[in-house]
Amino acid sequence: MSFLDPWSETEQNRHSDQLKRFVYQNAEEKRAGSLPHVVKQLPKQRTVQGFDSPHQTGDHLAYDLLTRAPLYQMTSHFTEVAPQAPVRGVHRHVSAPSLFCMRGKGWEMNDGRTFEFESYDLLVIPPYTVHQHGGDRDLGCEIYVPEAFRTDHLLGIAGREQHKLSEKPVFPAGTEPLYDGDKLIGYRIKKGVLGINEDIEVILGPEPSREATFQARQQAGNWSLPVENTYDRYVKLLHDEVDFCRRVNHVVLDRQESWEWTLQGKIKWLVHPEMEIAANEMWIYFQEIPPASRSGKHRHVSEELLLVLEGRGYDIHDGQRWEWEQGDLICIPPMTEHQHFCLGADRALVLSAMPSIYADFGLGGFEQIEVAPE
């Protein structure tokens, strides 16, 4: 398995960790420094799920780090449900996704409950929830999925389950459908793909040990016993977390949130840690930049991924200029001083997403370097 060589007895195992770390770090810094800060969208294609783009800055798996942009944690993908499109697949993963509706309207099924959304609304799906989305039969919808899930791989919770395939699945190159009699039960990844030396069968349905863990959480119910010591607090935490996910709404409506004038400019938050929503792996906000104006200039330890929803302009990152237009993804590496500038007669509207994990590590907050002109 050539692609998994880090796990085999190779030349690298003969060197000290400290030496390896600096060698890898040096290579990594060179790699990150060579990648662009603004990328065009990779186009969508037919998949086993429906009609989706590849991950724009690499998959969640750590193997896919620094593929297209200098981001470590954030990636994203796009999904389209055309009017009258085939029914999409159903799946589940531990990570709690947030899906932003770019246009049209649709619905989202989460563990049997259905939620409706429209343009510029955000769907927030609790961890390990079976989910499927669909578009309005006449309008369809386009969805942007910012994702801060690469740490899931490092935490050992990157597993994903496909429960149902799309009504008209297209199997990826190097795979073939897998049948039990007449029944489609999954697909087979053929020997040779990514260096594997035997076929891998991807069988539809839940993974038993993962499901057992989460079923036990689900069945935990409210905590009614007294909390008498520190350990009790964290027994209660599991009950509280699950109860919270049961109660909260799964849609943040664009029309219900309000714009704020801030040091950084005009901002409307969709997700931040103080909000009552189940998916808080990212901070997500809109920023509007008036025609011919600019945002404030700031810096934060966290990396940031922005989708340009409207307008055109450019960014300055640590003195370097990066042009962007509608549909582009702006990638801001950790600890980079940055500012957005709007060009042309129309406003620019961007959707920012930042991993919340930096704040959990005591590395949150914004350093304001220049205040927005308004």
Ligand SMILES: [Fe+2]
């Ligand atoms: Fe998903």
Ligand SMILES: [Fe+2]
């Ligand atoms: Fe920022």
